[in-house]
Amino acid sequence: MYRGPTPTIPKFSHPDPGEFARLRIALENLLPPDWTELFKYQILVDHLKLEEARMIADAYLNSPTPFTDTMAALHEKFGQPHQLALRRIAIVLESPDIKRGDISAFQRFALQVQSLVGLLRTLGRDGELELSCGSHVARLLSKLPPEQRAEFCRHMLRQPGTAPNLVDLSNWLRYETWCHSYDAEPMSKVSHTKHDSGKRTVTILHGIGESQSETPIPRKGPVSQTKPVRTWIRSNNHCWRCARAHHAAQCDLKKPCNICQGTHLRPLHEVNVNPSHKEDSANVEKSCLTNSSPDRFFLDKPSVGGRVMLKVVPVNLHYEDHTLDTFALLDDGSERTILLSTAVKALGIQGVPEELPLWTVRDDIQVLNGSSISFQISPLCKPQTCYKINHAFTAEHLNLSRQSYPVEQIQQKYGHLRGLPIRTLTDVQPLLLIGSDQPHLITPTEPVRWGGPGTPAAVHTRLGWTIQGPIPPMGWTPAARQCLLTSMAPQDELFQNVQWL
Template sequence: MEKLAEALEKMAHVYDSDLPTFTGAVNEWLPFKAAVRDTTSMYHISAAENLQRLRSALKGEARDAVAALLHTATDPEVIMKTLEQCFGRPETIIDRTLDELKKMPRLGSTATELNSFAIKVQNAICVLENMDRRGYLYNPMLTREVLEKLSPHLRSRWCDYASEREQTKEPEIVLLSRFLMREADRALKYTYAPSEGSPPAPRKEVKTYVSQQKQKKKASKVYTIIDNSERNPSCQACEANHLLTRCPKYDTWTIDQRWNFVREKKICFKCAQKTHKRSFCKAKSCGVDECRRPHYASLHQTREKTAAVESEPAVQKKEAVLSVACQAAAGPRAVLLKMCPVVIAGPRGEVRTYALLDEGATITLVDEDLAASIGAEGPARPLQLHGVNMKQREKDSKLVTIQIRGVKTTTPHPLRARTMKDLKLHQQSIPESLMKLKHLQDLPQDEICYELARPGILVGSDHWEHIVSRELRVGGPNEPAASKTQLGWVVHGTTPRHLIMKIENVLHVYEPERSEDRELHDLVEKHFRIEALGIASEPRVSEADRRAISTVEKTVKKINCGYEVGLPWRSDKMNMPPSYDAALRRLRQIERKMDASPDFAREYTAQIDNLLSKRYATECDGSERSSDVCWYLPHFAVKNPNKPGKQRLVFDAAAKCYGVSLNDGRS
């Protein structure tokens, strides 16, 4: 009975438990979190129901972040903590709130604008109060950002409001928010400002003769004729209720049968649907194979190009070959390609040459003269070479078969290659000094080292078994690697240029000058000097720079730890307004914050003690008040969110008293 009563009670209390949509935006997190918390406690929603609600409410990035958790029946609290870690970080929300405060426009003169401004400030302060963990509310720069957007009259009223509540321990920005809400409420009550949703008062429109004539022209009637027969399309081929282009019978016809049918029925060639004129049809052109003729795509006729195909040789194929060697200006590093000495053989004997092992080439190439020297012959086939911004055609290329082996091996390997006339590949040298590297010391120098070698054969990826590394040795950074292939060891990679470049000989020639030539040179140089023409160049110095230089020259003096220089004032007779009360009010705010946070008080006191111990600041004895330039400088502490635990002391030289700041008095 108790369970039945609970079920009836739940059925009696119908509630709306749907959650707002959350996509991962920063401004959506707080309302979404509050909705989950409040509805769960208010309607006693179970964990399974909350999980289902989260599946329906999460969209976009928020759903992607917890997609796996949503489908594994995870505890909803784990999902909410994950979402808060990704999208509800306090510092992110606070930074967005501070940016919104800074981007608010200056306050206007109407009561409605004042009310809107005050509400925005109140909302921002509410967010900061709920999520502030590092004392952002006590930052005086935040209050200054809002005060700079107020009118002079409101600033004056704020001064009276703040002085009456000087003893309160609340942050200054909270007091400012209450002040703005109070002023907005009074302005809306006693200035009779219209609400934001009320429509503006209707204005009487003055109609002129010209406007009346324009209205008469606009009111002219236009009659059109509509062909109702085209509204309900019917197929001209089978008279069914569909378009001709979708007719199954039409699809089975050949192109010639379709053309004969549309000509007979006088159907538009362009749309193949209606019987209007082709010149008035708005359908697009054919577009098949880039055809621009005014007919429908199903009426397109392909042109056979058998003659052009038959004219090409049947054996012609395009084979891509790519081998890049940098010939740019010399830099600090050089690049070594995979080159090794090899022996190639044919019917007429053997020849020693060098092979370039190029994994970027799709075929193997051999120099035509080199192949002829060993008697390699084969059928002639045209060859099309493709490279980086390069195309080349070899009409007399031959497909030959040769034998290749390394200089240290005796077993030859068959190799199919294409001949190419004047095969000019990258020239390269590997000196013996390179073998002093630790990982190359035990390799055979006579096999690896060579000087100004130019390959006569390029082994491509069609013979990958000769290119692939069987053993690899790697040194330190900027040192080449050594790979053992089927044809022998190869050194490749980057290396310092000075290890493979020879020392060039330089001849210095010195020719002694004659005395008469030197005298002539001095006379010409003296003649063309600027001072000889009566012109002297003097640098322009501004008045502020001139005063600063004069201040340094008059007041600089050496002390025990360095030099001391006076402040550069804008004028010699500078009178600063009294600033004691303003600085004292700022100091009391700092003391209230220190009373509320012992950690802040300890760090702040340490900063002041550091200034006094290093004699960057000294205690006043009271004689400074008689000076005309006496100024009490406020100070406050700031923290960088990116450097937690570090507090920095800032002297506010921009703080104004009676409209004047310390920065205004200095040049």
């Protein structure tokens, strides 16, 4: 008497020929041949979860042999060997590409190809035609890294006069898989020997003097510490890449994470890769693009130290009977014109609801729920000339950086800017960002006034004159350049570099 585990009959829930084949084999081996047709038919119906299969079974409900007729109809619909082969070929050909160094994915890919070849060999002539198809080999090879494709070509050069087929690819994959498993054994033995050598291991951790109260970057258990770290970074306006006291857009970290190859420190891997979806969905409007401020998006990057000027012009905005005096930022790199909600409320503009995806510095997408609006704009110097702006976007929590340009001092310093009607800007707040969807408003209407490398340029647009480019701080004088040399022991230099990191 059999005393092993009780066998089970699988469910047929998907139109998969392989799933039906497993059901058919289970029924043929588990149902005694002397049982009645109705009893076996009832068991079959209980395991048919696919709607099409149940409809086929219902068609033979009153048949003298319902089980036999239903199985024959199901076999004709789902159980043809060529259907299973085509399904298996599609699965293998649609599998993802193999990344360089991913041994487990390569071994899984090799097993899929070997299983496909074994199935095609059982189909007779039809299977032989598929095995000799060169296009299958070409598509499967395209999923491998370039160096492995080259290795297969070198392997086939040893067999001149033969075109590669699926059997050749399967044999080569089996050989490569064996080589990978052979290489893994000595590594495990060496690591085991090192642990059992009895030598004392000392771990030295170099810090910068910070305490646990200053930064909560987890020393162990990073998954459980992810939420406190994220909260600390947001509340203290620190960088999410390195946890230092600057914005993420200003981070100069170069070394990638050794887990995901992203540009962030290893202890911050969980914060960057697995953000809290519940928290992000609840506070999606509290995220930011260029800083860690929890209440607004900045559409532009504030210039460091005021050394770069953007194209800002004074304008008048018009909507029905309302007019607003403000400033507009002309941004050639923006794909969409955006009006801040402050101006929308002041003008009483009514728009059409719209969602706008924005790329953040974390290389993810923030979806803003806002509106598509239309209004008119005129230059401050020519208020009677109006231009129509259609399909601009507006949403809450959007912001633009304040700008300050000492135009009078700049004009005194640079002769090519003298005499131009450009206003001095003192901590002004632009409320409108005009992007490349309005090229007639941001492109120059006459030659640009430029004084050479390192000097600002004056641009005349339909909205008036504006200034753009780098300027040195006022009162700045070039300091004498010095070359200071120092020397230290290599170990001390290495220690200082580790501390700096």
